[in-house]
Amino acid sequence: MRAGLLREILVFKELREHQSETGFVVKEYEEVFRCKGYRRKMSLVVDKDGISAMEQFIGRTIVFQVRAYPIIKDSQRVVYMNNIYEIKMIDPQRDNTLILTLGRVDT
Incomplete structure (x- = not known):
């Protein structure tokens, strides 16, 4: 992979617990x-009828x-x-990269 392709910034967050002064865990x-x-x-998946099977999920x-x-x-x-987004799948590649499939989370 060429370094010039890496243009988008991704911020990874992890669930952590904190305890307040009153002892409540957040x-x-x-x-x-x-x-x-x-x-x-x-890429769209097309079946024999020409309809995308992933049509409703692609957005x-x-x-x-x-x-x-x-x-x-x-x-x-x-x-x-x-x-x-939540990480749905991590696919390691041979060239020391990962393919991340992300699904949007409703907030």
């Missing part, structure tokens, strides 16, 4: 990592290619363009 997503990625184009799913960092995990969330 779970919040905190930023743990920031990196650049390349947004890949989605909520995006695919990114990032460099392989050991800090990236399935349980994290990703903030991209002020939208929150």
Whole structure:
């Protein structure tokens, strides 16, 4: 992968627990990592009738290619363009990169 392709900024957040002064435990997503990625184009799946099988899901799913960092995990969330996404799949590649499939989370 060429370094010039990495233009989009991804913010990875992880669920962490904090205890307040009164002892109440609060779970919040905190930023743990920031990196650049390349947004890949989605390809439509067409069946014999010419209809896309992924038609209803394509607007909520995006695919990114990032460099392989050991800090990236399935349980994290990703903030991209002020939208929150959960990691659906991490696909390691041979060239020390990861393909991340992200699904948008309703807030």
